[in-house]
Amino acid sequence: MFIHAEAFWYEAMIETPIAEEISEQDRSRRFGEVLLVLYCTEKVDDSDPRGTARLAAGEIRKYMSKIGRKPIVLFPFAFLVSREEKGSASVAGQMGPMIAQELQGDNPFIVPFGWYKKFSITSMGHKYSVHASRVQVGTDS
Amino acid sequence: MFIHAEAFWYEAMIETPIAEEISEQDRSRRFGEVLLVLYCTEKVDDSDPRGTARLAAGEIRKYMSKIGRKPIVLFPFAFLVSREEKGSASVAGQMGPMIAQELQGDNPFIVPFGWYKKFSITSMGHKYSVHASRVQVGTDS
Numbered sequence: 207m208f209i210h211a212e213a214f215w216y217e218a219m220i221e222t223p224i225a226e227e228i229s230e231q232d233r234s235r236r237f238g239e240v241l242l243v244l245y246c247t248e249k250v251d252d253s254d255p256r257g258t259a260r261l262a263a264g265e266i267r268k269y270m271s272k273i274g275r276k277p278i279v280l281f282p283f284a285f286l287v288s289r290e291e292k293g294s295a296s297v298a299g300q301m302g303p304m305i306a307q308e309l310q311g312d313n314p315f316i317v318p319f320g321w322y323k324k325f326s327i328t329s330m331g332h333k334y335s336v337h338a339s340r341v342q343v344g345t346d347s
Numbered sequence: 348m349f350i351h352a353e354a355f356w357y358e359a360m361i362e363t364p365i366a367e368e369i370s371e372q373d374r375s376r377r378f379g380e381v382l383l384v385l386y387c388t389e390k391v392d393d394s395d396p397r398g399t400a401r402l403a404a405g406e407i408r409k410y411m412s413k414i415g416r417k418p419i420v421l422f423p424f425a426f427l428v429s430r431e432e433k434g435s436a437s438v439a440g441q442m443g444p445m446i447a448q449e450l451q452g453d454n455p456f457i458v459p460f461g462w463y464k465k466f467s468i469t470s471m472g473h474k475y476s477v478h479a480s481r482v483q484v485g486t487d488s
Contacts, residue, residue: 207426219472285348285479286427324472331360331465338426 207286208266208337209242210273213328216281218321224295225320232318241269241276242327243314244283247293247301254343255297255304261341262301263308272334278314280305281325295320348427349407349478350383351414354469357422359462365436366461373459382410382417383468384455385424388434388442395484396438396445402482403442404449413475419455421446422466436461 217234243266251258266278280302284292292298302316317323329335358375384407392399407419421443425433433439443457458464470476 213467217472220474283477285477288479288481322472322474322476324470324476326354326467326469328467329465331358331463333361333463335463335465336426338429340429 207244207283208269208339209244209327210276210330210332210335211237211240211242211327212330213238214240214242214279214326216317216323216325218318219324220322222320222322224299226299226318228318228321235315235317237277237279237315239276239330240279241266241273242279242281243305244281244286245301245305246282246284246286247298248287248291248342249293250342251301252293252297255300257343258341259301259304259308261343262305265339265341266305266309269334269337269339272337275312278309278312279317280314281317282319348385348424349410349480350385350468351417351471351473351476352378352381352383352468353471354379355381355383355420355467357458357464357466359459360465361463363461363463365440367440367459369459369462376456376458378418378420378456380417380471381420382407382414383420383422384446385422385427386442386446387423387425387427388439389428389432389483390434391483392442393434393438396441398484399482400442400445400449402484403446406480406482407446407450410475410478410480416453419450419453420458421455422458423460
């Protein structure tokens with residue numbers, strides 16, 4: 207899910223067993239206008255994480271062609287799919303860095319993976335301010 | 348998707364062809380702590396909107412048993428499913444009032460349907476602060 211946000215912040219609150227280690231600085235971050243990418247991997251993505259990341263990066267670029275080039279924040283967000291559809295935690299954890307690699311020049315920030323986070327999102331409110339997107343290797347969208 | 352929010356506000360910005368008429372007062376609203384229910388109907392729900400609303404109300408009650416009883420805000424949010432899965436606009440438009448009826452005593456506020464909205468959501472940040480839920484008549488969840 208893409209959100210063209212006017213403002214976004216998060217604070218990592220509670221570690222889960224799959225939490226990545228983070229620096230004190232990354233415990234909490236505040237952003238102004240960004241393209242916020244809330245993403246979640248599904249079981250079908252586990253067989254080709256790299257291909258999935260490539261498709262995701264393509265979708266991000268397509269969305270940016272609508273709203274203009276913005277700083278990108280990748281936000282691992284497990285709540286987009288049901289528990290049964292969810293992919294493996296290890297693939298989910300790699301997905302942020304892999305999408306970042308595929309985006310190359312855009313150098314996105316990745317919100318810490320595996321933490322319960324407090325967050326605040328304020329959307330821009332224009333027509334393309336929120337956009338749903340789902341990619342799967344081997345299909346058209 | 349349920350969000351136990353510390354704060355939520357919206358502003359109705361742009362009418363779509365399926366926009367409901369709203370009072371000046373409902374054009375923009377600000378809330379403190381609420382249970383925010385972002386929902387979207389799917390094609391399969393079109394055959395039994397009332398049954399779907401009943402299941403949704405049940406899920407809301409179940410979630411409230413975790414976070415405590417809070418004022419409820421129902422937020423029609425078309426971006427939870429892909430365009431192909433989305434239910435009819437007329438059922439989607441009725442869903443808020445129908446869930447509200449099923450909730451009876453809790454008297455939720457319904458965010459205007461069919462408008463592009465600017466919004467801001469701040470989560471509480473505890474373990475159950477965000478929760479994904481999907482219901483379908485005739486299935487278990």
